[in-house]
Amino acid sequence: MNNLGLIISFLVIGAGLLWFLLRALQGKEVERRIIFVFIGLAVSVPILFSITFAEKASPIVKAVYDKIENLPDGSRVLISYDYGPSMAPEVEPMSNAFLRHSLAKGHKVYLMGLWATGQSIAATAIDSVVRREFPEKVYGVDFVNLGYKAGNQGVLNVIITDIRKMYLTDVGGIDLDSLPIMDGIKSLRNMNLLMSVGGGFPGIKEWIQFAGDPGHIPVAGGSAAVSAPLLYPYYPTQLLGLLGGIKGAAEYEAELKRHYPQFADTPQPGIKMMGPQTLAHLVIMAFIIIGNISFFVARRRRG
Amino acid sequence: MNGSRWTMIVLIAVVTLFLVSWAIKSFPSSGDTISWPSIRHAFFVTLAAFVTLAIFSFLYKDNPYYKFAEHLFVGVSAAYWMCVGFWSTFVGNLIPRISPGLSKFFGVPYKEFTFYYFVPLILGILLLMRLSSKAGWLSRWALAFIVGTTAGLNLIRYLRSDFISQVSNTFVPLLVQWKGTGAFFSDFSLASGGQFTLMLTNWVIFIGTFCGLIYFFFSKEHKGVFGAASRVGIWVLMITFGASFGYTVMGRVSLLVGRLTFLFDDWLGLMN
Numbered sequence: 001m002n003n004l005g006l007i008i009s010f011l012v013i014g015a016g017l018l019w020f021l022l023r024a025l026q027g028k029e030v031e032r033r034i035i036f037v038f039i040g041l042a043v044s045v046p047i048l049f050s051i052t053f054a055e056k057a058s059p060i061v062k063a064v065y066d067k068i069e070n071l072p073d074g075s076r077v078l079i080s081y082d083y084g085p086s087m088a089p090e091v092e093p094m095s096n097a098f099l100r101h102s103l104a105k106g107h108k109v110y111l112m113g114l115w116a117t118g119q120s121i122a123a124t125a126i127d128s129v130v131r132r133e134f135p136e137k138v139y140g141v142d143f144v145n146l147g148y149k150a151g152n153q154g155v156l157n158v159i160i161t162d163i164r165k166m167y168l169t170d171v172g173g174i175d176l177d178s179l180p181i182m183d184g185i186k187s188l189r190n191m192n193l194l195m196s197v198g199g200g201f202p203g204i205k206e207w208i209q210f211a212g213d214p215g216h217i218p219v220a221g222g223s224a225a226v227s228a229p230l231l232y233p234y235y236p237t238q239l240l241g242l243l244g245g246i247k248g249a250a251e252y253e254a255e256l257k258r259h260y261p262q263f264a265d266t267p268q269p270g271i272k273m274m275g276p277q278t279l280a281h282l283v284i285m286a287f288i289i290i291g292n293i294s295f296f297v298a299r300r301r302r303g
Numbered sequence: 304m305n306g307s308r309w310t311m312i313v314l315i316a317v318v319t320l321f322l323v324s325w326a327i328k329s330f331p332s333s334g335d336t337i338s339w340p341s342i343r344h345a346f347f348v349t350l351a352a353f354v355t356l357a358i359f360s361f362l363y364k365d366n367p368y369y370k371f372a373e374h375l376f377v378g379v380s381a382a383y384w385m386c387v388g389f390w391s392t393f394v395g396n397l398i399p400r401i402s403p404g405l406s407k408f409f410g411v412p413y414k415e416f417t418f419y420y421f422v423p424l425i426l427g428i429l430l431l432m433r434l435s436s437k438a439g440w441l442s443r444w445a446l447a448f449i450v451g452t453t454a455g456l457n458l459i460r461y462l463r464s465d466f467i468s469q470v471s472n473t474f475v476p477l478l479v480q481w482k483g484t485g486a487f488f489s490d491f492s493l494a495s496g497g498q499f500t501l502m503l504t505n506w507v508i509f510i511g512t513f514c515g516l517i518y519f520f521f522s523k524e525h526k527g528v529f530g531a532a533s534r535v536g537i538w539v540l541m542i543t544f545g546a547s548f549g550y551t552v553m554g555r556v557s558l559l560v561g562r563l564t565f566l567f568d569d570w571l572g573l574m575n
Contacts, residue, residue: 033362033363036362039559040559040563043556043559043560043563044563044567047560047563047564047567047574048567048573048574050574058495059495059496086558088561089557089558089560089561089562089564090554090557090558090561116383116384116387116388116391117383119387119391147391147395148387148391149391149392149395149396150388150391150392151392153453153456153457153460154452154453154456157456166396167395168395168396168399168411168412168414169395169411169412173395173410173411175412199554208464209460209461209463209464209465210456210460213460213463213464213468214460214463224554225550225551225553225554225557226550226551226554228550229543229546229547229550233469233472234464237468237471237472238464238468238472244550245550245553245554245557246553246557246560247553269564272564273557273560273561273564276556276560276563277553277556277557277560280552280556280559280560281549281552281553281556284552
């Protein structure tokens with residue numbers, strides 16, 4: 001099915017690109033809506049045929065994986081959901097993979113969000129990942145959803161010294177002092193690893209500036225592709241690892257699948273999205289080449 | 304046929320398709336009896352699919368369906384943020400510090416009376432004065448507090464993380480694990496953690512930063528060696544912009560894949 005899909009995809013894309021090239025050589029313009037339809041086709045066909053490629057973790061992704069893997073069992077990992085539904089297709093695979101890996105390793109997981117939408121997404125992750133794949137994990141003992149607090153980086157500035165100044169209860173209104181998972185937790189300095197998943201403001205950058213650097217706490221994260229290039233300068237000194245875009249998510253999922261066979265059948269949206277992603281990139285590169293050919297042909301004709 | 308008649312025909316077609324889709328999705332595929340949760344789920348999946356298609360319709364041209372979806376998104380987002388803000392900040396942080404009665408009413412644990420929590424309460428009320436044409440100027444006090452506090456906080460953190468630490472990160476050794484030329488060539492490897500790769504990475508950081516800074520140095524004419532370094536600087540910038548563009552394309556395609564996967568899988572059920 002994978003090979004058949006790949007052949008059909010290449011036939012559709014190849015025929016379309018050939019038509020575009022012929023138009024370019026004839027000096028004729030192409031209606032932009034035809035290009036939209038073509039991109040839609042180039043992405044749809046690999047989705048329908050579930051085309052996937054093998055992924056291998058790059059050092060920057062492996063660094064995040066190794067950190068979670070090498071923390072002693074029962075370590076405290078905080079995952080901040082700093083994104084909304086508009087970014088979810090790209091970064092949700094990352095947050096789910098972090099959550100899955102941390103719980104499988106037996107770490108205590110603290111979920112929170114600097115975005116209001118992060119609170120609901122964390123709740124969804126608890127339903128779709130924790131309840132289904134880790135039914136033995138107990139809320140308040142193995143994981144907790146602290147929810148969202150307004151204040152952006154100001155929230156971090158407070159909880160770096162005292163979490164309870166900002167969070168009196170969890171997301172459901174339960175007193176934090178009554179939850180066993182909060183025993184011995186005074187501030188972010190009691191966490192072993194801080195992870196932010198997002199791609200806007202506030203996000204990983206603010207976690208580095210207001211928590212990681214002043215508190216000397218390891219920070220890692222997953223970022224939407226648009227913001228990833230701005231975060232690479234922090235690696236590896238201030239940011240121990242980063243999942244950049246869906247490619248990073250796919251690499252992490254592949255690494256997780258390789259070491260944890262029990263996750264072989266769990267959803268791997270990152271890996272699934274890399275098929276259409278790869279073909280769409282090939283098409284866009286071809287468009288850039290055809291666009292340049294069209295430009296030079298037009299210039300030669302003008303004399 | 305005039306424009307308004309076409310508009311009406313399209314509207315009727317969209318509503319009919321919506322109802323048909325809702326009805327088909329309401330029947331469970333496993334042959335179970337129809338239930339209220341399945342009807343509700345079918346409604347939301349169909350609504351999400353139609354709103355997605357309405358947004359995509361902008362690629363053809365601007366139209367009322369796109370406008371409807373856009374306004375719906377803005378309205379729902381604003382309402383959501385306001386509700387979450389009220390329950391997480393007002394009820395979650397303020398009430399337990401100022402009133403045992405209100406804490407009981409909202410079902411949150413009362414902590415202790417803290418007088419200075421009235422300061423953000425007053426500032427919050429001042430911020431809402433913006434809604435009044437006569438007392439709107441009072442909101443500037445709260446806004447001034449927010450701007451001043453944020454600027455003060457950011458100044459310190461940016462100075463440390465984005466200036467001092469970043470400068471420090473740029474001072475990298477140009478000779479990594481150096482044991483002489485003979486050892487370098489005899490142990491030569493292109494592995495990502497190898498000596499050659501580490502040294503190459505550090506040289507790229509050094510030359511890239513140095514030449515990039517020279518490009519932005521305008522007190523000396525960009526000629527000769529200085530001009531050559533400046534040209535290297537602009538190449539480094541162009542490669543950076545290219546990488547950013549590539550990442551942006553990847554991000555946008557990911558969002559398209561996410562929406563198309565939803566349409567094909569959750570709505571149309573075409574995927575396994």
